[in-house]
Amino acid sequence: MPFGSTAEAVRAWVDGWVVSRGAAEPALQPWGFTVEVGTPKEVARHVLPAADEPTVRKIAENTTAAGVWLKTFVPPETLEAWLPCGWGLAGGPGFLMSTSLRATEPPPGLADGYRLRSWSRAGVTRVLIRAADGAFAARGQIAVTGRTAVVDQVETDGAHRRKGLGRVVMGTLAAAAAGEGATTAVLGATPEGRALYETAGWRVLAPLTGARRTAA
Template identity: 70%
Template sequence: MPFRTTAEAVRAWVEGWAASRCAAEPTPHSWGFTIDVGLAKEVARHVLTDADEATVRELAGDTTVTGVPLKTFVPPETLKAWLPPGWVLLDGHAGLMAASLSAVEAPPGLPDGYRLHSWHRAGVTRVVVRAADGAFAARGQIAVTGPTAAVDQVETDAAHQRRGLGRVVMGTLAEAAARQGARTAVLGATVQGRALYEALGWKVVAPMSAAVRSARDGGA
């Protein structure tokens, strides 16, 4: 594993994710971090680096609105068993993954007709791939925070999948981060993205799951 411990990888992901999303500086707690996000659907998030049932129930009990999810690094079935009534799992989380940037393959060439545009601003490099007609095809971004970096918001439009665009985006982001001095990288993988990342040499560091208070239970 590129990181010595899971906690080290989690911290790198928290710092990188906050930088990537222009969120507030993570506030440390004994159980992890709180990040003020400032969006209508996600006002803030709690990231539990060392989750247990007592901590999950305490935080869930103190959270009375729907826009503050709990992010944990335990399997979904474990988190579900710990949740009090009124909380539901968020779908799509697969795991926290990491890779040594020196081991990530260089980006392949784009298929005919596609164009790649990238730019760097405030420590974040963004990559967008557009089709021949100018339509959106794929994207991704990476935030460098010292020797580590966090890949974020990687997606390929359904009409342009299975053409290698994800590999192009990931390779381009890895090269950009390495040029800025980063040696290792992390990302929060979705179920859909995990296969691509594993094919590129990324390894699962820990399972990942999340939950939010249900609006049907009276959350504001």
């Protein structure tokens, strides 16, 4: 795989994710990282590259504020069995994925009637595709942190799926990151996204499962 270990890929994902979302710098912990996200639905998140039951239980039982998340790289059923009262799985099942980037590989062409715009600001490149009538069709963004990049918030509107727009977004983002010197990319995928990314050469490194503190 492009990374030497899953832990290395997790660190790259965390570093790029905070740039993409404008979150605080990750705070190093004995078990991983804490990120202050600063939104009502996600105040902060704890990321555990190598989660185990005693560590998850200790963090969860010492967290009383609603809106704090745990991100782990174990299957949903494993994490769910470790959670105390007041916690629940959140975000659905996911996957940590990675790929190598190639600066010489052009993005695929866009279907007729659609138009694409991309722009970069504060280390993040964003891609927006609009339909012929100007409506939103698809989007995505990528944050470059040195030799690695993190793809984030890729979305295609339901009315515009199965037209190759997701591939265009991913190809455009990959080309932009490679042009900035990134050689490896990582992302967190949903099951639906995984199918798209695997056709573009991405590989699954580990399951990605989240939980959220919901009540006192």
